[in-house]
Amino acid sequence: MNAVNYLALTKEQLLSCREELQKKYENYVNQKLKLDMSRGKPAGTQLDLVNGILDTLDSYITADGTDARNYGLLDGIPEAKKLFSDLLGIPVEKIIIGGNSSLNMMYDTIVRHYIFGTQGNTPWKDLPKVKFLCPAPGYDRHFAICEDLGFEMITVPMLADGPDMDMVEKLVAEDDAVKGIWCVPLYSNPQGVCYSDRTVERLASMKTAAPDFRIFWDNAYGVHHIYSEEKLADIFALCEKAGNPDRPIYFFSTSKITFPGAGIALEASSLANVREYKKHMGVQTIGPDKLNQLRTVRYLKDAEGVRKHMRELAKELKPKFDIVLTTLNRELGGTGLAAWTEPKGGYFVAIDTLDNCAKETVALAKNAGVKLTDAGATFPYKKDPRDRNIRIAPTYPTIDELRQAIELFCVCVKLAGVNKLLESK
DSSP states (O other): OTTOOGGGOOHHHHHHHHHHHHHHHHHHHHTTOOEEESSOOOOHHHHHTTGGGGGOOSOOBOTTSOBTTSSOOTTOOHHHHHHHHHHHTOOGGGEEEOSSOHHHHHHHHHHHHHHHOSTTOOOGGGSSOOEEEEEESOOHHHHHHHHHTTOEEEEEEEETTEEOHHHHHHHHHHOTTEEEEEEOOSSOTTTOOOOOHHHHHHHHHOOOSOTTOEEEEEOTTTTOBSSSOOOOOOHHHHHHHTTOTTSEEEEEESTTTSOTTSOOEEEEOOHHHHHHHHHHHHHHOSOOOHHHHHHHHHHHOSHHHHHHHHHHHHHHHHHHHHHHHHHHHHHHTTSSSEEEOOOSBSSOEEEEESTTOHHHHHHHHHHTTEEEOOTTTTSGGGOOTTSOEEEEOOSSSOHHHHHHHHHHHHHHHHHHHHHHHHHTO
8 A cells, every 4th residue: 555645545445444544553452462563762871871971970170170079150151151162052150960860940931030030121921921932832831931931932833944933023023021032053952953153143133012922942962963064053143143131041052962861951041131130040959960971071071072972872862763764754755644854963853643643643553552752742732733743752762663663654544544534535
């Protein structure tokens, strides 16, 4: 049935296809599989590549003479700031190094804006409504933060070069309740979209009704190149050139570089914003885990050390992405039942089924023993208006597990699609 255009089949032909697909599906069900492609977790083999990080602390003194075992250095050790400054092209004085979670830093930053306001503007909690722009498909945990705080989320379609900027510019110019936008600018979650230079320029220079509008620039996959190394325009330089230096708040972490549960995170922004954040941080905490920061820097050594390590990780991940993309092309190419992205890096592949088939596809996979991200998770309020987008996370399963899981997934996409087509026959 490969390369058969299911959209052109008669009812009788579709019924025949469904019978054959159902047999294949039941064969998978009978195997009692237990496979997981639900979240972007590194596999054990990937984590094994950095076990040496546990053996780097032969001394505990940082570059400025601080004993990392003790209190101090609220915004992180100097050598961590230098490493990420060199790697990401961000001035050291704009950087705060935190604990293991950039998501934690995002949440804290938004809550500070909510409780205290920023740069003398009204705290968001005192406003009648706060709205956030949410490019979608997007990252479910970003949307969860907004939902937790009661913000109204506005879905912005994600295009091939980033969010729909015509829509973004119109919304931010007309409504001062729009306070921010979520951006994963390089190898976006889940589609692998890379923001064009023009998109970044427009984000930096657009006129906003809200003086405290912020871009939450979550560059989670900024060094996660697999097939090629895509470049990203400098959001800080462009915002400063446009007269909006306080607009971007940049986040990054080593969660998928070293250990997800024991990496280090980064937040960077204008000097004015950093001073404000550190004021509140000084009340919130005495300091981060400097020992973890120290061992991470000593293991990675410098920016080139990170790049070298990421090339090794790419060798680990490329065969898995190859399996997913090759199988999708072989099993679903030309069928009319699905479309998908072919990312150059990052951690995910996004698939669009026929309309109103994503939930059914995910349910079929779950029943056969393959766990996927819930349908709708990549949209605000978990509501995909077309019920078609599914995020595939190929990193965690073994090669053999992944091959089996993606083949079953394709059967589920076909079965759900054929069932949907039969409804209209």
